[in-house]
Amino acid sequence: MPRANVMSLLSKKASGCWAVGCFAIHNLEFIRAVLGAAECEGAPVILSLDAEDSSLRGLEVLAAAAQCAASRASIPVAVHLNHAKRFDFLLEALDAGLDSVMFDGSALPLEENIALTQKAAHLAHEGGAVIEGEAVPLKEPADIPTLGRFVRETGVDSLAVTLPPRGVAVEPLLRELVQVLPVPLALHNGSTLGEAGLLQAVRAGVRKVNVHTELFSAFTLAVCRDMDSGRGCSLAALESGVDALTSCVRNRLRLLGSSGRAGVF
Template identity: 45%
Template sequence: MPLCNLTQCLNALPSKAAVGCFSVSNLESLLAVVAAAEAEGKPAVVSLDESDLGDGKLGPLAQAALFVARRADVPMTVHLNHGRSLAGIREALELGLPSVMFDGSGLALEENIRLTREACELAHEAGAEIEGEYGPLLVQFKDMDPVLDFLERTGVDFLAFSVPKGLPHSEYAERIALLAELTVRTSVPLVLHGASRLPVPVLQQALRHGVRKINVHTEILRALARGIQQGQRRESAENPLVWLEAAAEEVQSVVRERIRFYSGIVSSTL
């Protein structure tokens, strides 16, 4: 199947479903994500997180991700996540990634808008789509005008919010509810970062309120750690390749659960 962009992945899902954006940091986790998506028959996003990849690692992993995504049996795209510099965005686009994210959420709002707009121009000139991040999902977003202004001035294709740390579950639900109004006022698909902090009912609420892409990062790292521990307990534990094989199995299991959940098939084990 030809390499897709993020919009094409979303078009392959029902309107109240979200696509999972799964972080990969090595070949084993990459192949596990693709195998899980094919097993479920659903689209998925391979996420290359800039913070996880040291100097020189983005290129080789990006080429591997593009290679397997083009040969997948389901719609898949490859996405640069949390790009924090224009140089990083340029590198990803030169590598051929069809989807990038510029994360200026840690900057002052005007600086975030300026740099996100520049990143957007770079992405669109290269024929790619871009995600921008407004910042943490705050109660102050009851006034949606600043968010809509951000969208108009940057021109991003997808809008991300992050989930703040350390809130009571009731407050998470209150903040997710703010997204319902935003989906009425804009057609730009919404993205949720930090979803591992949310209980299952609040994640279901996020899907109902129009979140179309959910990032999965922490769960992948935890699955890798569990898999390595399990591999070390196997009979052939002296062979570290067995550890990687067990880690890939664990990642594939987690990704399949997430895909089913985001597609509307609720898993009680999530």
């Protein structure tokens, strides 16, 4: 199946509430595990390269591996660059053939973030890619007009949101934001919300959920456990890591409601 476009995955929503999982990949084992899980679940997925981590390890090589694997999958798979904080990371990703990038200026003052994200959006669109941006966390109704202004003035194609930690009712806030914004929402701190908070976010209309912390923890624990046991070589330990990752991704796909949704596209 040809590699999917991120926006095509986020724009279609069948009956019921569900979101597309965007899974961090750090090496070939992560790619194998995410795609293996998605194939088993019949779910569309996004493979996400972290900008700084991937640049240290060789973004071009990992991007090529991800794109090749995506093109061979039987389910819709898109490839995305996450959390670029510098323009050279964006340009490197565009040169590597990625058609979806994120510029993260959320740590900057709002006006500076808007100005830089606007420039990043111009670079991405010139390169034939779509772009995700991030502004202030969504904590109260007063944040909604700020996020609306950010989207209008930057020209981003989707908006990343971070939410208060578990225990806070976020569904009404998100529903109002979804009604106001003309672009899809991506959730960036799902691991801090707990399953109940994550389900609230999906019910409210979040279309993309980033998954990072759970994957890294599952892989590391499985590999270290095998290595410490002395039962096998490092290659066998890597396979244990792939198995743990696959199980983690399958669980997350089911929680997001995206299992069996590949036929929508």
